[in-house]
Amino acid sequence: MRHELAGNIVKLAVALQGARRGLTLNDIQDCFGVKRKTAERMRNTVEMIFGPLEIVESSDRRKHWRLRSSFLRHIVGVRVEEIKEFESAVERLARSGLDERANHLRNLLGKLYAATHPAKVRELDAQLAALRQTENAAKRLKSRRNRKGGGA
Secondary structure (H helix, E strand, C coil): CCHHHHHHHHHHHHHHHHCCCCECHHHHHHHHCCCHHHHHHHHHHHHHHHCCEEEECCCCCCCEEEECCCHHHHCCCCCHHHHHHHHHHHHHHHHCCCHHHHHHHHHHHHHHHHCCCHHHHHHHHHHHHHHHHHHHHHHHHHHHHHHCCCCC
């Protein structure tokens, strides 16, 4: 199996697990740029590897599938860059006076941490601390250069 195909199967499994209303074959086709038969094979492969898919009730007369297995929680990781961007979004919302929206994102981030293995949370926290130190040092250096007339 080619690496790209394996990656797409995992991406599809993640999408199927994260889609509250499920995904249709058309959704899979659009997301991966494949034909219907390939979308069907991809859906079947996800089911074969990760467990049964459930059909989600919908009003549009098309079948929607969702992955209920918790298997992915053990293999899908959160990257420190993603957490940092999330935190930056919260800060921008708060600075803009959108406190309620910022609180919603803070709560979501807390739930994300709660769903993450404690060892991974400790690792992420250490990586975030190092990233913040690096960013602060870069800001101080840039500020000094600007004061001295050294440009950007």
